Amino acid sequence: MQYVLCICLGLSFCLSSCSGVFASEAASVEVLSSEKPLVDMFQSAKDAVLDLYPEDVSLDDLYEGAIRGLFDSLGDPYSEYLNQEEFDAYTQEVEGQFSGIGVSIQLVQGNVTVVSVFQGSPAEKAGMKPGDVIVEVDGVDLRNKTLQEASSLLRGEAGTTVKVTVVRPSAGETITLNIVRAKISIKTIDMQDLGDGKFYVRISQFTSNTGKNFSFLMKWMRDRGLNGLILDLRGNPGGVLGSAVEVAGELVPKGPIVKLKGKVVNQTVWNPKDGEPVPTIILIDGGSASASEIVAGAVKDRGRAILVGETTYGKACVQIILPLGDNMGGIKLTIADYYTPSGAMISGVGLSPNIPIQQEPLTLPDPVTFKRVMKPGCVGLDVLSLQDCLEFLGYNPGPLDGIFGPKTETAVASYLKDQGRGYKGYVGETEVLAVNGSVSEKATNPPDQVLEKAKILLDHWLEMYW
DSSP states (O other), X not given: OOOEEEEESSSOOBXXXXXXXSOSSOOOOOOOXXXXXXXXXXXXXXXXXXXXXXXXXXXXXXXXHHHHHHHHTTTOTTOEEEOHHHXXXXXXXXXXXXXXXXXXXXXXXXXXXXXXXXXXXXXXXXXXXXXXXXXXXXXXXXXXXXXXXXXXXXXXXXXXXXXXEEEETTTTEEEEEEEEOEEEEOOOEEEEEEETTEEEEEEOOBOTTHXXXXXXXXXXXXXXXXXXXXXXXXXXXXXXXHHHHHHHHTTSOSEEEEEEEESXXXXXXXXXXXXXXXXXXXXXXXXXXXXXXXXHHHHHHHSSEEEEESOOOOOOEEEEEEEOSTTSOEEEEEEEEXXXXXXXXXXXXXXOOSEEOOOOOXXXXXXXXXXXXXXXXXXXXXXXXXXXXXXXXXXXXXXXXXXXXXXXXXXXHHHHHHTTOOOXXXXXXXXXXXXXXXXXXXXXXXXXXXXXXXHHHHHHHHHHHO
């Protein structure tokens, strides 16, 4: 049987010297004499279903169900069978590419909302903007749809056209865009210069190019006097082990980065570089998993790092990734676990932060429903909704009592001035749409309390020791 050993960290890493991540041909199976009675039993059960079940049954569906049942019997959430569509999507994640329109989306008050539009993407060229609410894709209503369902509708073969209808709350417009899908490269690293040799870097996942890009970025930052780093791994589900090792290798001296323990794989992955560690604050949370935990664990054990945030997910499995043949999908099978350089177990436990900090949840006000023009002296629930939204946006409307008094009027005037609009003495439909749009925009980009505290911690750390 030909196969390639991989680390499943949400994605995968090839441990062998093969040129690809996946096996080049399907495995042939020889039935052992000890297994023949079991195989015969399965064949008898399968034949009975085909011969006697009152409805038509697909042979392909029966075999796929049997394979899924095989993996379900393991009780391992990370070992599974993937049909061809699922397997193709998986390989796209490994490569850091997919075919689609180039947007990042999330659910805001139950609406599929555009958080960011990738630079140079088909969505940007078509005029889509952050804050747009996607309500329909190719005639399919997105109300009550999950993010996965929405993403599946937006993605498709490069060169095909998708019809996307969006509502733009800030302008009160409903816009239909015909967007030609294209190959999209996932941007996994964002950087911000914090000044005085301090930098903020966010890694959203570890694709095959992330490690190389991070190394280039570290050289660029060192050339500009890097002396302190905030590395944000929150919500990072994992990725290619090679990239994780390369990222950790920039932040720890020569030596072990991760230990792999199992029947087939039992080794320590080493960092060949002998660099100088940089004082680093690593932001983690319950969405930091797999490759993120390898980096955080290695830098915590062997570098100069403080983990800040919440306990990580605790996913640490080594897997074999095996395609089953043309249009037959593939399997992911756990064969070992990994540990930090000090031997600490991650699987099912996670990494605890040195300094626990939790992002305070953002409570969104109900949107203002336009029923009438509101002006000083008006009283009602619509005025109360307006006051709630203004307070959420950082303006002081006075008591939240549903009365359009002087303080509410001052808050409205201040808000409109900040938006480049003039206050006309009343709040009409245009002003209501603007307020609702501002609330939606803040909801997609809420204040990052954890990051702000991390900046303060890094300043204190550098002042005390460097």
